[in-house]
Amino acid sequence: MIFSLAPMEGITGHVFRRAHARCFGGLSRAYTPFLATPRVGRGFGRRALAELAGPVEEGVEVVPQLLTADADEFVWAAGLLARMGYREVNLNLGCPSGTVVSKGRGAGFLGRPERLEAFLLDVCGRSPLPVSVKTRLGMDDDAEYDRLLDAYCRCPLAELVVHPRVRADLYAGRPRWEAYGRTLARAPFPVAYNGDVFCTGDLDALLAAWPATRHVMLGRGLLANPALARQASGGAGLSRAELRRFHDELLEGYVAEMGGNAVGRMKEWWSYAGRSFEDPMAVRRAVRKARGLDEYAAAAGRVLDGMRLSDDPRFDGRPLLG
Template structure:
């Protein structure tokens, strides 16, 4: 969730809806120079993440870059770092990163060998897809991962070529799940509390359920999955107002904050019905007055749903 789940959103979400067990940062790409950029440090600074369990997510195919970054994060007080092998974006996989690394399993094995030889004092988890283009690839990948002390393997059961289309291929994970030796997490198509219950029944003993875009659509989803109440309109719009002001403060620009809020409300609208008449005005708004006017129209005219629509999903 590049940009959207940054430290501003995490602080606001935990304040309004209760903290998640863990928050993963947006991708951090280590540079060739062994130090984080100022922008990366704004995201990773311990003080902006105080009171929340935050796991930095690294995106790289260079073992040396992962090693220095993991050591630096350890020294900053982080207890875990995550290697992302799931991102299917074209600009990422073209460089052999994210899900692009899954095309070269021998190179991935060499990468992991170096990482686990040289990184101590911080746990390393891995988020992965089940392969590049064929379901059969996951058997070899699972065997590869089993050879390393991965603290947790989070599986998004789609292929890179699936992008985010169609249904998650849970049957592929189900076949190999009992034999995976490390704790396993699940990611993919968790949009409602019922979805989370189904996944927990299908995969008994899951170490975690990772939720992405659906938490933008329904920020109370984790609370509901724990047996709590859904979000009310006052809570949703109060959260939105606080988020905007926090972005404006963090960015030093209300204009940039407005652009980020449009990205956020693309997902948040999935928690409302009959939003179509107001969407154009919202996303084309050039001023705060126009944007918040469109939000007021949504609040007045659009019923709040008990569960979010899967509005960002595409068919195969």
């Protein structure tokens, strides 16, 4: 089974994925949060370049993700990535944000299936790298997916990652597994599953329903329990010492990158990581009000050294500090 790290803008970037690989392991692949695609003739910007240190980091294969509806820009960026040694490029067809959708990108592209199919045939033909796609089922209604799946099946994709929700769902409600099953049965290329795998029981249920599953992408479940991929492969559960080490590596990485703004970044991580503890609301209270690095480090220390870890850490559907 392949376990990969979901792209999560502002959370699962290079600092997170390197620290995770060093402290926990269990993932063989990681997708970058969507990168700003450069104009044709230009290079990647500074922020994107920080994400693009190389195709393999700490033994984990990194797949860059692009968010664009411009075929020339996509092919140009894929060329830059090929020269940097990457082996695959991923297209984001799931981002639900209003500003992205209004420009016909991310999930917004799903509302124009003819145009999307032409785009994919074009970029798959011209891209020097194999092209994979991460998709939702449509904009408003999962009935839209039949047309989209037909289009995908006509394109030579390297892989299709299915997050079986529509844009209007955002991250709520149950993923529509049946659409994933149909994709597995029909697609002439590899298929991956993504969405609401929060514990090994969720994974077991997915595999019982769809035994042909070969790749599961983990997002919020892995944030709440960073040992999840390792556990799912038969390894040990989360320990306090490794969570402490992971926290310290994250903090150090974010401080090096953004100085005092690292506190905000760490609070976002705690929104999910608080679920590793028996009393997530006590974690929330402890870190929420911390201002500045010193206050933050003291608050985080009280949690990491003093609070009990949960016997069954798992995300429960909503971030703690949202």
